[in-house]
Amino acid sequence: MPLTSTRDLMNEAVDAGTGLGAFNIIHLETLEGLIAGAEMAALPVILQISENCVKYHGGLEPLALASMSAARRAGVPVALHLDHVEDERLALEAVDLGFGSIMYDGASLDYQANVTATIRVSEYAHARGVYVEAELGEVGGKEGPHAPGVSTDPAEAADFVASTGVDALAVAVGSSHAMTERSATLNLGLISELRGRLNVPLVLHGSSGVADEDILDALAAGMTKINISTHLNGFFTRSVRQHLQTNPTLVDSRKYLGAGREAIVPEVARLLSLFAKKRN
Numbered sequence: 001m002p003l004t005s006t007r008d009l010m011n012e013a014v015d016a017g018t019g020l021g022a023f024n025i026i027h028l029e030t031l032e033g034l035i036a037g038a039e040m041a042a043l044p045v046i047l048q049i050s051e052n053c054v055k056y057h058g059g060l061e062p063l064a065l066a067s068m069s070a071a072r073r074a075g076v077p078v079a080l081h082l083d084h085v086e087d088e089r090l091a092l093e094a095v096d097l098g099f100g101s102i103m104y105d106g107a108s109l110d111y112q113a114n115v116t117a118t119i120r121v122s123e124y125a126h127a128r129g130v131y132v133e134a135e136l137g138e139v140g141g142k143e144g145p146h147a148p149g150v151s152t153d154p155a156e157a158a159d160f161v162a163s164t165g166v167d168a169l170a171v172a173v174g175s176s177h178a179m180t181e182r183s184a185t186l187n188l189g190l191i192s193e194l195r196g197r198l199n200v201p202l203v204l205h206g207s208s209g210v211a212d213e214d215i216l217d218a219l220a221a222g223m224t225k226i227n228i229s230t231h232l233n234g235f236f237t238r239s240v241r242q243h244l245q246t247n248p249t250l251v252d253s254r255k256y257l258g259a260g261r262e263a264i265v266p267e268v269a270r271l272l273s274l275f276a277k278k279r280n
Ligand SMILES: [Zn+2]
Pocket: 084, 139, 177, 205, 206, 227
């Protein structure tokens, strides 16, 4: 199965009225576990590398090339996405490397500066066939746990999409990044209103903090792409911790990283299957 374009996966999900899981790669073991989970579910998946992850590894290319190689060998369609990039040069680098999509995050800029920068990045990406996600209304949480976000204004969102030509929009509707409990309350009315006003798919960030039933309600109200990172990191790390506690003399890092990798596989499969249910 080839590395698939994000555009194709998003269009298929919109046409089918289903959701699409987008999960973050942190290192090779998560990459392998995420693909194994998608194969277990026999469903497509979007894999994402964030700017924070690039900073951790000291560069984009090594993990990006490994991810593309793994995607090409996968038994299901896999798209590669650059998540939350504030550095425009990094966004352009991802386009040049062959990513299927990029998310330019100008949400911390004032509105006009966000529009101007998003247009610049979108023009470069679109000229090379790359799908662009942007964010309006800041989804909080990265500056500290449970920091409140600012809800996306539907009229401003409609203007933003028309002005920038982006392909998908991340909206702030009550979720928050990096939550370790699934206790966020989503504004379903706002999701419906945004769905009605915008002609591009909507993206839910911070979905780690949203319970299964609420994600299903969000899909029914009009969400398409569901971003999850922290929730799966929890499965990975709990497994590593348990493995090290039960094997205190262990030195081979493959043993505990392998346990972490295995631990995310069934949860990835479960989430993808949940999101792929048809909207009511
Ligand atoms: Zn996000």
